[in-house]
Each structure stands twice: as C-alpha cells, then as structure tokens.
Amino acid sequence: MHERECHVWKKDAQSEFNRWAETYDRSILNHLLFHRCYLKFIEYIIRHYPQQQPIKLLDVGCGTGTFASMLVESDLQVSPTGLDMAQRMCQLARVKSQQIGLEQSMNFVTGDSEHLPFPENSFHMVTCSNSFHHYPHQDKVVREMFRVLRPGGRVVIIDGFRDNAIGWFIFDVCVTRVEKSVHHCSALEMFNTLTAAGFDQIEQEKFGFWVPALATTGKKPL
Ligand SMILES: C[S@@+](CC[C@H](N)C(=O)[O-])C[C@H]1O[C@@H](n2cnc3c(N)ncnc32)[C@H](O)[C@@H]1O
Numbered sequence: 001m002h003e004r005e006c007h008v009w010k011k012d013a014q015s016e017f018n019r020w021a022e023t024y025d026r027s028i029l030n031h032l033l034f035h036r037c038y039l040k041f042i043e044y045i046i047r048h049y050p051q052q053q054p055i056k057l058l059d060v061g062c063g064t065g066t067f068a069s070m071l072v073e074s075d076l077q078v079s080p081t082g083l084d085m086a087q088r089m090c091q092l093a094r095v096k097s098q099q100i101g102l103e104q105s106m107n108f109v110t111g112d113s114e115h116l117p118f119p120e121n122s123f124h125m126v127t128c129s130n131s132f133h134h135y136p137h138q139d140k141v142v143r144e145m146f147r148v149l150r151p152g153g154r155v156v157i158i159d160g161f162r163d164n165a166i167g168w169f170i171f172d173v174c175v176t177r178v179e180k181s182v183h184h185c186s187a188l189e190m191f192n193t194l195t196a197a198g199f200d201q202i203e204q205e206k207f208g209f210w211v212p213a214l215a216t217t218g219k220k221p222l
Pocket residue numbers: 010013014017018034037060061062063064083084085086089111112113114128129130131134135
C-alpha cells in the first residue's frame with residue numbers, strides 16, 4: 001500500500017473514533033460483539049495462564065478501556081496497558097479507570113499499533129479486538145506485537161469472521177461500506193501473517209453465529 005493511502009486509512013480511523021468515543025459505550029455493538037470478545041479473551045487468559053501469576057497485558061486498539069477495567073475488577077492478576085490511536089478514546093479510558101477507583105492499576109497510551117512505544121519482551125500477553133481491520137500494514141503490527149511479547153507470551157487477535165456468507169455480508173459489504181478504509185482478513189491470511197512474524201502454536205476459533213468473530217492466538221517461541 002502506498003504511504004498516501006496508508007495515511008488516509010489512519011486519519012479515517014482516528015477521526016471516526018475520536019468522534020464516536022463519547023457514545024461508544026452505549027453502542028448496540030457492545031451487546032452484539034464487543035462484550036463477547038472481552039469474555040473470549042478472559043477465557044484465553046484462564047486457559048493459558050492457569051497458575052494465576054501476575055500478567056502484564058497490552059490491549060492494542062483498546063477503545064474506551066472497557067476490557068482493561070473488566071480485568072482489574074476481576075480476580076485475575078492482570079496489569080493492563082491499553083494503546084489506542086484515538087486520543088479521545090484514551091482520555092475516556094482514563095476517566096473510566098478513575099470512576100472505578102483503579103487508575104493506579106492500569107495505563108493508557110495514545111499511539112499507533114504499527115509503532116508500539118514499548119521495549120521488546122515487555123508483556124506476557126497482547127490482545128486486540130475489533131481493531132485489526134483498521135490497520136493498513138497488518139503484517140507490521142503483528143511483528144510489533146511479537147517484538148513486545150516476552151518469549152512464551154501469547155497474542156490473541158479477535159476480528160470479524162468473513163469466511164462465510166453471513167460474515168462476508170456484515171464485514172466485507174456493510175462494515176466496509178460504512179468505514180471504507182478497512183480490510184478484514186480471511187482466517188488463512190491471519191494464520192499466515194502470524195506465522196510470518198514468528199509465532200507458533202497458532203490456533204483459530206470462530207464464535208458467534210449472526211455476528212461471527214474469529215479469534216486467532218499464537219505463541220512467541222521460548
Ligand atoms: C471498534 S474499536 C474497538 C475497541 C475495543 N478493542 C473494543 O473491542 O471495544 C477500534 C479501535 O481501534 C483503534 N485504532 C484504529 N487504528 C489504530 C491504530 N493504527 N493504532 C491503534 N489503535 C487504532 C480505534 O481508535 C478504535 O478505538
């Protein structure tokens with residue numbers, strides 16, 4: 001993709017989400033999709049970190065920080081950092097953390113997923129939900145996720161599943177018509193992108209019928 005087009009994608013995403021931030025938490029999509037994704041991440045945390053050791057987690061494209069808040073309010077020992085390119089999303093995530101009195105336990109950073117502002121081997125887990133289709137260089141983002149993960153750490157990316165008729169219609173037709181600068185990759189593309197970045201033990205799971213989503217997880221080798 002040309003740099004100019006890439007710039008347009010990022011500007012589109014930034015203005016869409018800075019605008020949407022105020023009403024984001026009231027969107028019907030929270031019930032239809034977003035909340036289910038947070039629960040799916042929690043399922044993966046419990047499955048892959050059964051010992052309940054403290055986990056440093058990075059949520060890329062964190063939006064208003066609902067997932068981070070859920071984590072610190074739960075019994076799990078997770079310290080979340082959220083990163084989002086839309087400044088207003090991060091501001092509201094901080095407000096939410098203050099409202100629940102747990103702002104010391106989480107951190108929100110405004111930044112671009114293509115250039116994660118963290119040293120290598122910083123996190124035990126990286127999550128990303130419903131944000132990946134906005135990234136013009138998806139391969140670059142996955143390489144960044146790999147870099148900031150510790151050896152043995154896991155990435156979990158959840159995005160719309162577009163490999164059946166329902167998913168194709170929702171994501172490739174409807175969402176693309178509304179958001180324009182987006183690309184929902186197929187399960188195979190996602191698998192290949194994680195493989196190329198160096199991840200192993202890649203597993204994929206489709207969940208949801210009417211609004212289908214795809215969870216892809218991979219491990220950074222030890
Ligand atoms: C649909 S929201 C999803 C938010 C949250 N993960 C959730 O599931 O509710 C997509 C988010 O991705 C963010 N985003 C889009 N492009 C980004 C980029 N290049 N780097 C970081 N965040 C980005 C947007 O600002 C927006 O907050």
